[in-house]
């Protein structure tokens with residue numbers, strides 16, 4: 077991260093920093109960083125800006141406790157804007173809203189993309205300790221069979237009334253389904269494309 081080429085001179089020492097929820101993908105807020113704010117964000121792992129109204133460094137959450145834990149930073153194509161991905165520890169806006177754009181930020185479905193990246197990595201860089209890697213090693217028949225077994229298990233739990241067990245089976249099915257897609261070499265986007273086509277008017 078520290079080798080990011082940010083052009084602070086072009087912008088009189090300050091560049092806009094756009095903060096995105098690392099899980100949901102929602103844009104949370106926008107602030108400004110100078111060189112010190114960028115360095116402090118990297119050192120502490122808590123997103124820190126230069127506040128123009130306070131005229132000093134300002135770590136988001138320093139008074140509210142709603143820190144934003146840094147996941148990654150990237151600079152844009154011409155070096156004058158920073159994209160920060162973070163995990164917010166609470167509502168981001170001083171108004172109490174989830175985001176400064178008054179949007180609800182409750183969706184965790186963006187985690188599916190992170191999970192898919194992990195599954196892909198287990199396929200390409202297998203390790204002995206990884207259950208996912210062991211599935212790929214056993215081949216497509218075993219992976220497909222696991223999806224079938226998990227499907228049967230969720231059917232059984234659907235007929236019962238135990239939330240924890242049902243959600244557990246729902247998670248097992250989704251995970252093995254994603255592994256099957258990866259084993260077949262297809263992207264989830266290709267499935268989404270089929271669904272979107274069906275709903276085209």
Ligand SMILES: [Zn+2]
Pocket residue numbers: 105168169170171175176177
């Ligand atoms: Zn705000």
